[in-house]
Amino acid sequence: MGAEVVIEGLTKSFGKQAIWRDVTLNLPPGEVSVMLGPSGTGKSVFLKSMIGLLKPDKGKCEINGVDIARCSERKLYETRKLFGVLFQDGALFGSMNLYDNVAFPLREHTKKSETEIRNIVLEKLELTGLSGAEDKLPGEISGGMRKRAGLARALVLDPEIILCDEPDSGLDPVRTAYISQLLVDLNAQIDATILIVTHNINLARTVPDNIGMLFRKELVMFGPREVLLTSDEPVVEQFLNGRRLGPIGMSEEKDSAQMALEQEQADAGHHDGSTEDVRGIVPQLQPTPGLPERQGAIRRKDRVVQVLHTLPEPAREGIIASLTPEERRHYGIPEPAVTAGGRTPAHRGNLPAGEVADLPGSPAWPGAEQSAPTRPLRPRRGGA
Amino acid sequence: MSARTATVPGMGMLRETGKLFALGLDIGRGIFQRPFQLREFIQQAWFIASVTILPTALVAIPFGAIISLQFGSLASQLGAESYTGAGSVLATVQQAAPLVTALLVAGAGGSAICADIGARTIREEIDAMEVLGVSAVQRLIVPRVLACMLVAVLLNGMVSVIGVLGGYFFNVVLQDGTPGAYLASFSALAQLPDLWVGELKALIFGFLAAVVAAYRGLHPPPGPKGVGDAVNQSVVITFLLLFVVNVVITLIYLQLVPPKLG
């Protein structure tokens, strides 16, 4: 089973520039989570803080009980061996060919013979669709190939936690779909905890069990996928739909004058950049037929059903709809009003924003009760 | 430099200096950690030697000549022609050779190291290596520092020999000095510790050049021009450091080792 990651009150700034503060979340073992956020909100910085490449100012990040932010150097190097990290550009060693790149962790950390190493490396390269490119240098291949090679290297040590920084950027939609499937299949096979940082909406809607979103230096939400996908939080809604209309602006934040102007233009019929309303719960990507069922997904069902009553109405409906009749009977949940398996329509409630944003912070799974709730998003007026 | 947050002037520089020292200590520790990266060390030593030997040799000959000519002319004005040999040899072995060596090791070898490490930093290779549980200092920096030190010592030997030969040639052929007087004064004034201190200086200078290069390479200023700026700064910082450290070592040496002619 993958390791559990407990993050509490994590805060990071570079000098006077605050990146994000008080991020509290919990990556349940073996589950797939996605962190969304506009460019420049510090998603990459967040990943780097999780593996101890950057020191957070405050807070802790515990992996199997070891606080990455404060442990000794030896412990840090030990704990890092649990991680497989895919950097934004692959971060391959430029002086080695793909084969040696992927073999590097094995040669450093295991006593395997060259034949064993060869078998593992070729297997991982095939898995990522790179068979035949072993002898290429990183400088000679496309960005997408570098990314996949980086993933292959991240996988050779059978990591318990996999972190992916924008696995989709620079890839075409088809390759992105393959990468998504690959990550789900991996999760089914090795039951690793996975965190994917991305701004690809398709991936975010279909792959993860949990979704979080960073914006305005804070974690806006983190919780089961159904919560964020049905949220009518303006930021989330705007981001999922890729609209210009909403609180996110070109330079991360908008002032109210700009917002009013854009609203006026949209009302007058100017295109707002989005295509259709893509909120609502869509079926989750399943492992390729023939692979075992995802253990993380099974554990998640228990976990989510336990906190069902704390979730907002549309998320609750979505979750109930996604259960099979036997499961509903097993958990003692009445049949839903919506037809099972159908796509749950986006919720158009009129709860005050604060109330909606508060919910995912309430106990999301056992053990997380003591953690501070995610702060509600405050309406913002002008200024920096 | 990169600490733009410093409120007190000079704080930023102090902080950078502290970090530089911390890296120096890490490297010192890394030297004794196993496994030693022999392959990397040999490759780097070969590389640094290959980019420095020719320019060093080419600089050493005129340098020996300048010192010898200057000293010869000065000595003849004072009527001390017989000490020309000793004077120019001492100056060459103790001062000129280590500095020439260090300038070239820093200029040719250090800048290459800084550019290499800097490129790896911005491509996130260093981060990737750390995340794979491998210390970049131990794996990449330590072999480079040791290679720099080794090459500096070897080059220093070479520069001393070439400088002395060049000085001899110019003194005897161009200034009509006598070979006998040159050699006699040589052994009258020069002593073995002079050579040792020269080599020790070269060793320390090689270390400094490599540590500064590695430090700037690991922390390049942000942006696309970052690595270029880092290389530039590393060479300038090294040169400044070399001359300061040289003064200190020379002072200590002159205090500790008694001159041969009392």
Ligand SMILES: Nc1ncnc2c1ncn2[C@@H]1O[C@H](COP(=O)(O)OP(=O)(O)O)[C@@H](O)[C@H]1O
């Ligand atoms: N090492 C660093 N030093 C100073 N500022 C940094 C550093 N790394 C990132 N930043 C800043 O942090 C912010 C977030 O960056 P990043 O995490 O790359 O965003 P993204 O969410 O697009 O991945 C940016 O404004 C960037 O300038």
Ligand SMILES: [Mg+2]
């Ligand atoms: Mg990023």
